[in-house]
Amino acid sequence: MAIVVRRVRLDSDQEDLIGFLQANLHSIPHGRRFRWVYHENPDGRAWSWFACDTTARRIAGVASLFPRSMWVGSSPRTCGQVGDFAIDARYRSLGPAVLLQRATFEPVDEGILSFCYDCPPHGAGMSTFRRLGMKANCAMWRYARPLRVDRQVEKRIGRRFWTGPVVAAGNLLLRVRLLAGHSSYGLEIVEHTGRFDEEFSKLDEKLAMKAHPSIRGRRQAAILNWRYRDDPLQDYCVLTARAAGELVGFLVISKGAQDATITDVRGLPEVAESLLEAAVQYCNRCSIQTVCAVLSDENELAHTLREAAFRVRSTSCHIVAYSGHSTVEPELSSGALHWQFQKSEIVA
Numbered sequence: 001m002a003i004v005v006r007r008v009r010l011d012s013d014q015e016d017l018i019g020f021l022q023a024n025l026h027s028i029p030h031g032r033r034f035r036w037v038y039h040e041n042p043d044g045r046a047w048s049w050f051a052c053d054t055t056a057r058r059i060a061g062v063a064s065l066f067p068r069s070m071w072v073g074s075s076p077r078t079c080g081q082v083g084d085f086a087i088d089a090r091y092r093s094l095g096p097a098v099l100l101q102r103a104t105f106e107p108v109d110e111g112i113l114s115f116c117y118d119c120p121p122h123g124a125g126m127s128t129f130r131r132l133g134m135k136a137n138c139a140m141w142r143y144a145r146p147l148r149v150d151r152q153v154e155k156r157i158g159r160r161f162w163t164g165p166v167v168a169a170g171n172l173l174l175r176v177r178l179l180a181g182h183s184s185y186g187l188e189i190v191e192h193t194g195r196f197d198e199e200f201s202k203l204d205e206k207l208a209m210k211a212h213p214s215i216r217g218r219r220q221a222a223i224l225n226w227r228y229r230d231d232p233l234q235d236y237c238v239l240t241a242r243a244a245g246e247l248v249g250f251l252v253i254s255k256g257a258q259d260a261t262i263t264d265v266r267g268l269p270e271v272a273e274s275l276l277e278a279a280v281q282y283c284n285r286c287s288i289q290t291v292c293a294v295l296s297d298e299n300e301l302a303h304t305l306r307e308a309a310f311r312v313r314s315t316s317c318h319i320v321a322y323s324g325h326s327t328v329e330p331e332l333s334s335g336a337l338h339w340q341f342q343k344s345e346i347v348a
Helices: 014-024 030-039 094-103 123-131 150-157 163-180 198-210 221-229 269-285 302-307 329-334
Strands: 003-007 047-053 058-072 075-087 116-118 138-146 188-192 214-217 236-243 246-255 259-267 290-296 311-322
Touching (some): 003 094, 014 030, 014 047, 058 094, 075 094, 094 123, 123 311, 198 221, 221 236, 236 269, 246 269, 259 269, 290 302, 290 311
Parallel strands (some): 075 116, 259 290
Antiparallel strands (some): 003 047, 058 075, 058 214, 116 311, 138 311, 236 246, 246 259
């Protein structure tokens, strides 16, 4: 067996790429999202690499890299997120994975990107980086706030004749706590149903200048429209906060049948607090069981989430960055910049 890595030609290799991804990453309809995520990203087209078994003449694995506009301190940079990483079951040793991981470093080494980062969700995913002598830069934590106890009660005691009263009592307690925590700071919070405009780009730049030295994704209007309005697989609810008519923050929710995830929050702490309360109220009206959020371990929003009765439930993933010899490498390796990541930064 001889494994070689080659760059994917997104146009002529599209059918092979989609087919391999669909066979190995079953949970996503890759054909429906391909053009959106690989070609239409306003930050640029994706890169992809095949690991090929030249003896058997088959694809052994694939990895992709999606450009991301980031704030590194107060400077805008183009970086990349590794995603759609898959190895065929016949080749799940570290060899092909390590070769593909090294391939994703190429745009950084070529000076096209300032750095790239991957988001391995478990210990097995970290084994490739341990082989490469790399450590996680930070962990991402899943926070959750229950809004209803129906599912948990049925999970613990099953469906019995007295389940109904237990559920009703539990939901009443949660509703009392929900009504007890309201503070709007004089903000007008409404649902934003249209597309994002330059008002959001200006807010992003203003908040970046006020933030502590950190790494976080940019929220320009074009990026927000691509991410939250053009996504072919997911609909989002957007809440905006205004003070005297001026946009001062926004929050994005992705909603499933029973659970919801707060994907993105932007605003100063008092604005974020009010937006979180409004988001919880919105999810409660939609009969959501649990509302979640994902934050990096140094994220300044963590305190605000805890104040809003969210609690840490589990590790979501780790962030592992590669900066090579780029100009941001000293800042990344020294830990001078805090990783202010949310769910929006870890979704390819």
